[in-house]
Amino acid sequence: MSCLRHVLNPCRPAYLRRIGLHLPSESVFLSRASIPRTLPSYVLQPRLYGSTRTSPRPSLRRARIRRILTISAFSIVFTSTGFLIATAPAIASIVALMSAPTDADSVAMYSAPDEVAAGINNHIVNHPLTQSLRVDPAWTESRPYLRYPESQKKHSLTAGTLLGPGKIPVPPVVFCEEGKKLVSISYLGTDLCGYVGIIHGGMLATLLDEGLARCGFAALPNKIGVTASLTVNYKKPAPAGCFVVLKAETTKVEGRKVWVNGRIEVLGETEEPGMVLAEAEGLFVEPKYAKSLPRLFQAQPK
Numbered sequence: 001m002s003c004l005r006h007v008l009n010p011c012r013p014a015y016l017r018r019i020g021l022h023l024p025s026e027s028v029f030l031s032r033a034s035i036p037r038t039l040p041s042y043v044l045q046p047r048l049y050g051s052t053r054t055s056p057r058p059s060l061r062r063a064r065i066r067r068i069l070t071i072s073a074f075s076i077v078f079t080s081t082g083f084l085i086a087t088a089p090a091i092a093s094i095v096a097l098m099s100a101p102t103d104a105d106s107v108a109m110y111s112a113p114d115e116v117a118a119g120i121n122n123h124i125v126n127h128p129l130t131q132s133l134r135v136d137p138a139w140t141e142s143r144p145y146l147r148y149p150e151s152q153k154k155h156s157l158t159a160g161t162l163l164g165p166g167k168i169p170v171p172p173v174v175f176c177e178e179g180k181k182l183v184s185i186s187y188l189g190t191d192l193c194g195y196v197g198i199i200h201g202g203m204l205a206t207l208l209d210e211g212l213a214r215c216g217f218a219a220l221p222n223k224i225g226v227t228a229s230l231t232v233n234y235k236k237p238a239p240a241g242c243f244v245v246l247k248a249e250t251t252k253v254e255g256r257k258v259w260v261n262g263r264i265e266v267l268g269e270t271e272e273p274g275m276v277l278a279e280a281e282g283l284f285v286e287p288k289y290a291k292s293l294p295r296l297f298q299a300q301p302k
Contacts, residue, residue, distance in 0.1 A: 103142035166191035179219035199238035215248035216258040222290040243267035
């Protein structure tokens with residue numbers, strides 16, 4: 001039995017001395033009883049290997065689930081906050097467009113900033129052509145550029161960039177016979193020239209594009225569209241610093257398409273047509289996503 005113990009414990013000091021090995025000190029050998037009791041219990045216990053793994057304790061599993069739910073909640077909150085911050089300007093613009101003033105409101109919104117603008121405005125609103133259209137119930141009067149939200153005017157060519165002293169100092173007065181005809185009266189200043197004293201041809205094309213589109217949009221199912229084609233024929237040089245009148249008429253409507261003809265004339269002292277400066281023909285198409293767009297150009301009831 002003692003031999004068996006030595007075989008099972010070949011590294012015991014007594015056995016090593018018996019076989020003739022000299023040991024410097026027996027203190028280097030630690031017995032189980034000499035191991036400090038402060039060591040963790042797993043050091044003193046044999047390591048067991050098996051094919052099965054124990055599942056985490058219920059408390060650890062619940063803590064892990066709470067941690068995952070907390071991280072997910074924070075992720076959703078921060079992502080939503082970032083999205084709202086990024087889209088806030090666009091949302092504000094859409095809300096402002098949806099709550100734009102009516103045509104009737106826009107007529108009374110203008111206030112002349114100086115005497116020059118006041119004189120131009122008085123000439124437009126008191127002109128015989130304006131007076132005759134105003135008393136006709138078939139026509140709706142408006143000042144469309146004043147319906148734009150302030151936040152969007154700086155991004156608009158005609159409602160922002162081109163308005164002001166020396167350019168278009170007074171917002172045009174527009175009369176519409178819904179889906180059929182349009183008459184727009186405005187003043188073109190001296191800072192819109194191509195050659196000295198001559199209004200730039202691109203300016204006339206811009207006015208025609210806007211005027212013909214506004215006339216034709218009312219004939220479309222959702223009252224809004226985009227320019228598909230525009231042909232402009234220039235007849236006479238347009239003098240800078242003069243009153244002009246744009247006249248447009250819808251000629252054909254076919255589903256989401258509308259064709260409109262128009263021209264720009266010098267505004268005379270009476271209702272009679274003046275000298276023709278340019279003529280145009282345009283095709284306008286309603287986009288498929290028109291239902292989701294604000295109807296900024298839709299004619300409003302009086």
